[in-house]
Amino acid sequence: MDIKNVLFAIAGLSLAGLFGYHAYHGANPEWHDYQRTYYGMLADKMNDPKLAGAPLKIEQVWLPTVNNRADRCVTCHKGIGNPLFKDAPQPYTTHPQMFDDEGKPAGYILSHPFDKFGCTVCHEGEPQALTVEATHGNVHHLDREMLVGKFAESSCSKCHRTLYHRKADLPMAAQLMAGKDLFKKKGCGACHTAKQMKTKGTAGPELSGFGSKTELSFYLVHDFHHVEGEHTKLQWEWEHFKDPQKITPGNPNANPPQPPTIMPNFGLSDEETDQLTTLIMSFKEDVKEAVPMHFLSNYPPIETETEVAAVAQE
């Protein structure tokens, strides 16, 4: 048989296989199960069995002004804004900082309505994906890995640009604020330039735009050999803070030999390491983030009335 025919047959067969695979998964996508379960729970909560059969559909928040994103997270996180789901398990539960104990609206997240902000502006991740693996999984080619828990505070700076001011406090982002204090206390600025912190050190790399680097660009220039956890930017940084010499040991066999990093091991606790990691991930390059003007906020105000009054009296 002609080699061309063989290749053609193989290509045809794999196409058929691919088609079958997609036909199956197209008819039974993962998100169907999550929506069905949600509507089942809703029917129970509302005492209305009809709700259990609600039609399933992809839900998305289109954000033409924020990098033209279309966030589809709510397709699975259906209960995210429904107080009835306050005590439901993930992915059905309500968002933290949105409702008080009685289920009444309360919390700063309400100033960021999901229909205008979507989710990925704070959480990053893959806006369009509709499987748990693709949204939450550790996928190297991702532009940005999803931020879970308080690491999402590293996104507040995209819009709240006053927060680095020495007098500014954003208590809702306590992990980030603690990182800001720690950066000063440990003297990181002696070696690192960070425009946000107004430091000009040159012994270490500049950190100003660090938080806007993609996973891929990070991966290409960082050595992950000594990283024990998942191979992500956040994990590399976390482990590097814990033990800089372990992650960047240098290479005695190179010519000329490379000594281990001069960055000191500060003996940081896990909590402090979380705080500093959140801080450096928050150092954004405004041009890359391209957040439109109307999303920017002057909160926290830098000069509160009491501060102005205090200065007037000095």
Ligand code: HEC
């Ligand atoms: C295919 C359904 C699906 C989609 C789409 C989806 N999620 Fe989830 N999400 C889940 C499930 C299931 C869980 C709970 C289990 C887990 O953590 O993997 C979860 C958990 C989470 C958690 C908590 C994780 C933790 O470890 O505590 C966050 C935060 C989250 N999702 C955010 C998002 C964001 C942001 C998006 C959009 C980029 C998104 N999700 C899209 C199904 C989904």
Ligand code: HEC
């Ligand atoms: C204004 C920024 C912001 C937006 C917008 C936002 N989140 Fe969050 N989200 C956070 C922060 C910060 C936390 C951590 C809160 C905490 O632990 O106190 C969080 C926590 C969560 C959690 C709880 C599990 C975890 O990781 O702690 C889930 C689930 C979640 N977000 C999903 C979503 C989804 C889905 C959307 C869009 C519908 C969304 N978020 C929009 C900032 C945001």
Ligand code: HEC
């Ligand atoms: C995409 C832009 C954007 C991001 C990201 C963002 N915010 Fe906001 N935030 C706003 C805007 C716009 C307002 C409302 C206008 C104002 O108060 O200036 C606001 C208001 C607030 C307020 C004041 C009103 C209130 O409800 O108390 C707080 C506090 C706040 N945000 C905290 C946060 C925190 C914490 C984060 C990170 C987890 C965050 N924001 C992320 C844009 C953003």
Ligand code: HEC
């Ligand atoms: C004595 C100088 C020195 C001090 C002090 C210092 N660093 Fe470093 N830092 C370095 C050098 C040199 C590197 C590059 C080699 C390496 O990977 O360790 C580095 C690397 C880093 C990186 C990785 C940058 C990248 O491109 O991935 C971060 C983030 C960082 N430092 C943050 C900090 C913080 C935060 C502090 C304060 C707690 C601090 N450093 C204190 C010298 C220093």
